[in-house]
Amino acid sequence: MKKVDIAVIGAGPAGLQAAISLAEKGYAPVVFEEDPIIGQPIQCGEGISENGLNDFSIPISNSSICVRKLESCRLFFASELEVFGDITAYTLNRDAFDQYLADKALDLGTTILTSSKVEKVIRKEDNLLIRVKGKGNSEYECNLLIIAEGCKAKIAQSLNFSEPSPLIKAFEYKIKGEWTDKLEFYFDSQKYPLGYCWIFPKEDETNIGIVTYARERKKRLDKFLKEKKISAKILEKIGGSIPMHGPVKKLHDNNVMLVGDAAGMVNPIFYGGIRIGMTSGKIAGDIAANYLKDDGKTSLLEYEKKLSEYSFMDKVNLECHNFFYSRTNRFLQSLGKLLEGRFINLIEGWEKIEVLSHLLKYPVLYKRMIKLYKMYKGFKIVRDWGF
Ligand SMILES: Cc1cc2nc3c(=O)[nH]c(=O)nc-3n(C[C@H](O)[C@H](O)[C@H](O)COP(=O)(O)OP(=O)(O)OC[C@H]3O[C@@H](n4cnc5c(N)ncnc54)[C@H](O)[C@@H]3O)c2cc1C
Structure with missing residues (x-):
């Protein structure tokens, strides 16, 4: 049995940002990640606002991470008429982005155990027992746990957190060539119920995807490509799920906090979750550092209180x-x-x-x-x- 002060489950942007915030305050979290390589497989349209990058001092000038700057976006409402969205955004190489966060966390003293799946978490009197399978195969005892395991939130549910946000599925092609000069969103309540198709340009390639509650996403996306007369080589196919209803109700208990997709930290209108997830990770990391500093006197309720100050938590x-x-x-x-x-x-x-x-x-x-x-x-x- 190994003893650690604080553990994080999941090395996506939310878990890594939580680790960075803790490590910046002098703590040494252990992050468990079931995949062998951070940031892979990519399950993302790779769009993020410039504000999101600035919040976390991501080097915008590093083009291997932040590929392309895009001023404003185009929205189409079941017609060809263009409406605009006022936002400055970037397309990313999401694998390099996650890897950048991991390197920052490591430099600050975090331990990241890849190929290490958390199988079970057992509550003990004052602490938690974490069973890990894979490279980090062992049992770990920790005082405090941050769950950043993504949208399925299986460990969170096993610890009696409320049902995760209902999920909506997305499917995407990475396509050769640049097919637009802005981020584009296509809404149509019949073709893409509860969602939309997107076109996000990068350099020499474009992410074109669909998020919808309807079945046959591939068929619908293929039809969209046909309508847009896009016929270039498909370089990669990507799929994944996204929490659809935004933040869940219960975000903490005694010594556990939920962050990122595991907590439904996604904007329920466009379904983007990188920036909001990292913001929740940062707040959880800061609160966790206070908790460790004063031997558990800080209530994790502070996490929910702090989050409630942000407009992305608003029920509107x-x-x-x-x-x-x-x-x-x-x-x-x-x-x-x-x-x-x-x-x-x-x-x-x-x-x-x-x-x-x-x-x-x-x-x-x-x-x-x-x-x-x-x-x-x-x-x-x-x-x-x-x-
Ligand atoms: C197709 C698609 C397109 C998207 N496009 C965008 C976009 O353009 N912009 C945007 O802002 N958002 C987008 N999103 C949403 C965004 O990707 C997520 O909101 C974001 O990745 C959430 O970060 P996270 O750290 O909470 O979770 P994740 O990135 O899912 O990371 C969770 C990590 O936990 C690991 N893990 C899970 N269970 C365990 C376990 N038991 N033990 C150890 N490790 C575990 C997983 O392997 C994973 O690495 C998209 C999502 C999808 C599916």
Whole structure:
């Protein structure tokens, strides 16, 4: 049996950021990762806002990590009409990004055990027993645990945390060549229910994917490519699941905290989770350091309190998800007409009055004014927090 102060399950962005925050305060966490190589396999569209990169001092100038800068994005609402999203973003090499975080954590004194799957966690009186299979094969005893195991949250559930957020599935091709100069999102309530298709350009290649609750995602994505007349070589196929409803209710108990996808830390409108997951990891790491410093006097309730200060925790995001994704294409098309050429998340000053006066032309929209306003609020939060 090995004794450690603090353990982290999962070396994705959320777990690694938690480890970095702890190590920066002088602690030496142990991170268990079941995969042999950090950052692989990639399961990501690889888009992140510039704010997200700046929050964590990711070197934007390093083009092997941050591949391409993109000013604003295009949104299509079941039609060809262009609506814009005000956001500066980058496409990443997600494997290099995760590896960068791992190297930073290692440099600061973290131990990362790859090919080491946590099979079980058993609660003891004051601490936890962690059973690990694989390279790190052993039992570990720790005072504090951060669970960053991704969206399935199996260990969290075995410790009686609430049901994880319902999952939505995504499927993506990496395609040769650049097929657009902006991030693009295509919404259509019939073709991609509860989701959308995306086109994210990198250098010499493009990520084109679909996220939807409907079956036959590959077939739907193939049809999308045909409609867009995209016929280049497919370099790679990627699939994965994403928490759909945002943060879960219970995020901690005595000596365990959930971060990242395991805690549903994903924006439920566009389903991006890198920045929000890392933010939760950072806060959990900081609180954990305080807990270790004062021998457990810091309550982990502080973690939830601190998180609640952030707008990505606001319930308006889920309300926006519920409203937006239950609309018909007629509603979406009217929204496209109303906002054509405008920024959906940046309607300020006189433009508000102009948009409101146009709104009267679309009964399908103005009949739902209050919900529409909440939807706008949700999209504004996306502007601050990225997709
Ligand atoms: C197809 C797709 C496209 C996406 N595109 C974007 C995007 O463009 N932008 C964006 O912001 N977000 C995107 N997301 C979401 C984003 O990838 C996740 O929100 C993010 O990776 C969450 O980070 P995490 O650290 O919480 O979890 P993960 O990155 O899933 O990391 C969890 C880690 O835990 C490990 N693990 C699990 N169980 C155990 C165990 N028992 N023992 C040891 N290790 C374990 C896993 O191997 C994994 O490495 C996308 C998701 C998918 C599926």
